[in-house]
Amino acid sequence: MNPKINFTPGPSQLYFTVEDHVRAAFRDGIPSISHRSKQYEAIYKKAADGLRTLLGLPANYHVLFTGSANEIWERIVQNLVEESSLHFVNGSFSKRFFEIAQLLNKKPIKIEVPMGQGFNSSVVVPAGVELIGVTHNETSTGVCQPPEFIYNLRAQRPDALIAVDAVSSLPYPDFDYNKVDSVFFSVQKGFGLPAGLGVWLVNDRCIAKAEQLLAKGISIGSFHSIPSLYTHALKNQNPETPNVLGIYLLAEVVDDMIRRGxxxxxxxxxxxxxxxxxxxxxxxxxxxxxxxxxxxxxxxxxxxxxxxxxxxxxxxxxxxxxxxxxxxxxxxxxxxxxxxxxxxxxxxxxxxxxxxx
CATH class of the missing domain: 3.90.1150.10 (Aspartate Aminotransferase, domain 1)
Structure with a gap:
């Protein structure tokens, strides 16, 4: 017997309109359209504009698409950290964010508490960190940090960039995006879609930092560096062939969510x-x-x-x-x-x- 209701936290239950959207996509040949076509540009734009409306993104934010949230962890560290980042670790996924910074030969610092616990507002952010990585909703333990905790980090270190892992919480949280710099998620959780698409929301501060590192001759990646993704996003494009079907389905489901409210x-x-x-x-x-x-x-x-x-x-x-x-x-x-x-x-x-x- 295959259970009809899937409560696993990812991949999770498909959004109830996805089946109809998949049928429409195959009927219209969406999976095989050119990613350099005007038709695809319209799909990208609909997905990006829909996310802006649904989540209330400010004008200085940009919507970028990758293969997964795991990839975004890497891209954040490559593009936004020259030397040191700070990571709040209270579960398996926040720990992995920290470990990726280690693997990329940065000098990450971690503030860690046992699984099942969170962080209070008395925490002190060390001086000199360029990036603060926060897992808003720790999927492994069910701990969710209140947004106010994240905003307090900005108040302490306004020069540091703040990257928020919202993989298993969006679209629920009502973030003040003016108080963070990068938010990311993958679509197989809260957006109820098949896995295989990461969504990276970055503001102009992130773009400027990546360009600064690049100007110093520091490697920030290749096709999926922030400057490359951003330059293509301005044209509603990707650096290479993306998950066209996934972006199409995201655009349609986000539209459904906007109508729902x-x-x-x-x-x-x-x-x-x-x-x-x-x-x-x-x-x-x-x-x-x-x-x-x-x-x-x-x-x-x-x-x-x-x-x-x-x-x-x-x-x-x-x-x-x-x-x-x-x-x-x-x-x-x-x-x-x-x-x-x-x-x-x-x-x-x-x-x-x-x-x-």
Whole structure:
């Protein structure tokens, strides 16, 4: 039996309009159009303009497309760090961001807390760091840093660039993009699309920093350097053949989300998260992994299940629901539940009712 409702946090449940958009794409030959055609330029523009509207991007932000969020980690370090970056590490993915900076021979600094915990506003940013890397929503643990924490970093070090990993939280968070410089995500989570497309939002400060490094003779990459991506983006193009189908589907789904209304999406996300957290708090065998309620993610909810993990998993699968496994060392003791725009209130009510029984 293939579960009909996919609660894994990525790849997750497809947005409910994707199937129709895929049919339309194949009918119109989208997967094989030239990436140098006017038709493709219109697709790029629709996706970029849609994201500007949905997320409220300022005019000084630019929409770039890559192969994945993993790639964007690398590009951020290559393009925006000459020597030193600071990384807030509280899970597997924030740790990987730090490790990539090490692999690229920079001199990264990390501030680390145990998994399941977050950072408070008393943290001090060391002098001299060029870039601050923050994972807004740690997919491995379900910890979400409030945006105000990120804005405080800008207040401390206004000269440092701030790069925000929002892979498993967008489009839910209502960021003030004037207080950060780079935000990125991949489409197989909150946007409910097949994997294979990274979206990198950068402002003019990022472009200027990359150009400064390039002028110093520092290698910042080749085809996917910020200057290369930006120059092509001005023409609604990519440096090479991109994931045309993925960008087309993103444009269509973003359009659907705009019609639905971002405020509606955010309210429904909060309602569903409240339902599940209350169910976990009241359950005799399960509990929320993140103890601090102010740090609990609204979009990736992690349950401590202990020795009951397998039993709960089989119960949900028997009812047509696929939970996400715990991550890494928590694989056998936790379950993770995606709470993305494609997950309906009715699906979450069914999930909660099933867990209660």
């Amino acid at each position: 971002i405020s509606t999406i955010r309210k429904e996300t909060e309602y569903k998260a409240t339902l599940l957290y209350q169910a976990l708090e009241n359950h005799s065998l399960l509990k929320p992994f993140v103890q601090d309620k102010s740090l609990r993610s609204k979009t990736v909810i992690v349950a401590d299940c202990g020795e009951h993990t397998e039993k709960i998993t089989q119960l949900l699968i028997s009812k047509g629901m696929q939970p996400g496994d715990g991550y890494g060392s928590f694989k056998k003791t936790q379950l993770r539940f995606a709470n993305f725009p494609t997950h309906s209130k009715e699906q979450y009510e069914l999930l909660v009712d099933t867990l209660a029984n």
